[in-house]
Structures are given as structure tokens and as C-alpha cells.
Amino acid sequence: MKHWFLALPGPMAVKVVIAVLVALVALVVLFFVYDWIGTNLLDTGGTIG
Amino acid sequence: MDDAPAPPVEESAPSSRGTVTRVIRAIGWTSIVAGVLILGFVVQQLFVTSWFAEQHQEALGEEATEHFATAEISEEVYVSPAPTDGTGGSGTIVDGAGGSTNDDGVPTGEPRSILVESAPELGSAFAVIRIPTIESLQEGWAVVEGVRVGDLKNGAGHMPHTPMPGMPGNSVISGHRTTYGAPFHDVDTLNPGDRIEVETAVGINTYEVRELIIVRPTELWVTEPRDGAWLTLTTCHPKFSSRRRLIVFAELVDGPNYKAIYA
Numbered sequence: 573m574k575h576w577f578l579a580l581p582g583p584m585a586v587k588v589v590i591a592v593l594v595a596l597v598a599l600v601v602l603f604f605v606y607d608w609i610g611t612n613l614l615d616t617g618g619t620i621g
Numbered sequence: 622m623d624d625a626p627a628p629p630v631e632e633s634a635p636s637s638r639g640t641v642t643r644v645i646r647a648i649g650w651t652s653i654v655a656g657v658l659i660l661g662f663v664v665q666q667l668f669v670t671s672w673f674a675e676q677h678q679e680a681l682g683e684e685a686t687e688h689f690a691t692a693e694i695s696e697e698v699y700v701s702p703a704p705t706d707g708t709g710g711s712g713t714i715v716d717g718a719g720g721s722t723n724d725d726g727v728p729t730g731e732p733r734s735i736l737v738e739s740a741p742e743l744g745s746a747f748a749v750i751r752i753p754t755i756e757s758l759q760e761g762w763a764v765v766e767g768v769r770v771g772d773l774k775n776g777a778g779h780m781p782h783t784p785m786p787g788m789p790g791n792s793v794i795s796g797h798r799t800t801y802g803a804p805f806h807d808v809d810t811l812n813p814g815d816r817i818e819v820e821t822a823v824g825i826n827t828y829e830v831r832e833l834i835i836v837r838p839t840e841l842w843v844t845e846p847r848d849g850a851w852l853t854l855t856t857c858h859p860k861f862s863s864r865r866r867l868i869v870f871a872e873l874v875d876g877p878n879y880k881a882i883y884a
Binding site: 602603606607609610611613614615616617618619620621 | 658661662665666669670768770773774778780793795796797798799800801805838839840841843844855856857861862863866867
């Protein structure tokens with residue numbers, strides 16, 4: 573993790589901003605993946621047909 | 622002085638120890654990441670989706686209240702199936718004066734007047750469902766028109782093309798069992814005779830539970846029309862699985878159209 577962080581381009585401030593942005597995008601993607609799994613496999617809402 | 626050469630250093634032992642350490646570390650990190658991802662999934666499904674649903678419910682409750690005040694309600698003629706026709710349909714709503722036969726030429730009962738509200742738009746809240754014996758539904762849960770994935774994330778959903786609650790036939794409402802506020806989490810605790818209220822623009826319709834059954838998700842017959850006025854609730858079963866459906870059949874016992882439908 574530290575190695576990946578240090579490999580980011582730019583000075584330390586830029587590295588931090590990039591890391592935060594990447595983490596946010598990853599969280600949003602993860603949210604949609606969770607949502608898809610939940611509504612398709614766990615609880616579809618009980619619809620018939 | 623002893624100038625004897627030092628014994629050769631064995632390189633293989635530390636190297637293999639380092640490989641083992643790396644493998645153990647990788648397994649450890651993989652387990653931690655997998656654990657965090659699974660925990661995140663549980664938190665997202667149980668708490669985050671419900672939090673969003675509750676936020677939506679506040680807005681939808683207001684939308685339903687506004688709908689009650691502004692919906693267009695008209696009086697239409699309802700012709701019930703003949704009393705001798707035990708297997709007849711759910712009756713016929715006709716414009717203008719009623720006739721003495723339905724579409725199939727089957728003799729029918731006396732034409733009566735029932736209140737009909739205009740069909741709501743897909744995704745909009747038009748009703749509130751209350752179940753006094755289920756604590757989470759005592760205050761009511763907004764019902765939206767439609768059973769698309771997005772509709773059911775907001776509230777319970779009324780299946781389009783089935784009658785509106787309080788109308789003759791079989792009105793079908795679906796809802797989540799474990800996520801998105803889980804409005805139907807405890808419907809398995811209902812017993813025959815328990816009451817279900819559905820408030821619409823026409824008024825409060827009271828149903829009485831008749832039967833609970835478990836079916837496959839493809840068993841469309843549960844949504845088919847029935848004699849009289851029925852409410853069918855559908856939800857996932859068992860909890861945390863979409864393998865089966867829990868179905869609650871309830872019959873209208875009171876409401877603005879009750880006398881016209883059952884007289």
C-alpha cells in the first residue's frame with residue numbers, strides 16, 4: 573500500500589489528493605457492486621414473475 | 622594465526638524463510654481485505670439501504686398525502702358477478718349505465734356505483750399501508766406505483782395492471798423483506814384474521830388476512846383476478862434469500878367500496 577502510494581506522481585500533496593480521489597471512486601464502485609448483488613441475489617423486493 | 626577459509630554461507634535457508642513470510646503476509650492481507658469487503662456488504666445492505674429508504678419514506682409520505690388531496694375521484698358503475706356464478710371473475714367496471722351481462726355473457730348482479738381514483742404515475746406514492754399487528758408498519762409505509770427495482774428501493778410497490786387497493790379484483794403489493802427499510806420483514810407473523818389497512822385517495826380500505834403461502838417466484842397465478850376485492854402482499858422468502866416468495870392473501874372487509882362490491 574505504502575509502495576503504491578509513493579509510486580503516485582507528483583509531490584506529497586498531489587499524491588494525497590490522488591489517493592483520496594481513487595479511494596472515493598473505489599467506494600462508489602463498491603457501493604454499486606454491493607447494490608447489484610443485494611437487489612439481484614439477496615432480496616429482489618419480492619416481485620412475482 | 623589461523624588462515625583457514627570461513628565455511629560457505631548457506632543462502633537457501635533465509636531465502637525460503639522469506640518466501641514463507643511473504644506468503645503468510647499475503648494470505649493475512651487477503652483475509653483482512655475479504656473480511657472488510659464482506660463486512661462492508663453487510664453494513665451497506667442492512668443499514669445504508671435502510672437509511673436511504675427511510676429518507677425516501679419521509680418524502681413519499683408527504684407525496685402520498687398530497688395525492689390524497691389532489692387525486693381525481695370519479696364514480697363508476699360496477700357490475701358484480703351473478704351470485705349463482707361461483708367461479709365468475711372479479712366483476713366488471715363499465716362506463717355509464719350497467720348491463721345485465723358481463724363481457725362473457727354471464728348474467729350479473731345489480732349495477733352499483735363505486736369510487737375510482739385516477740391511475741397514479743409510475744414511481745409516485747399514492748397509498749399508505751398499515752398493519753396494526755406489525756410494529757414497524759403501525760405508522761404506515763408509503764406505497765408507490767410500480768415494482769421496478771428503483772420503485773421498490775423507495776417503498777412498497779403496487780404491481781401495475783392489477784386493481785388499485787380497495788377496488789374489485791386482486792390488488793398486488795410487493796416489498797423488500799430484509800433491505801431498503803424491509804417493510805415486509807415481519808409479514809410472516811401475520812395470522813388469519815389480522816387486519817391490513819391501505820389508505821388511498823378514496824379512503825381507508827381494511828383487509829383481513831385469509832391465508833399465507835410460500836411459492837416460487839414464477840408462480841404468477843397469485844396475481845390473477847379474484848372474486849370480490851383482495852389484497853395480495855408478496856415478499857422474498859426465506860429472509861436474506863430470493864429463492865421463494867411469501868404470499869399473504871387478504872380480503873376486503875371494510876372501505877368506501879366494500880358495500881358496493883359485496884352487497
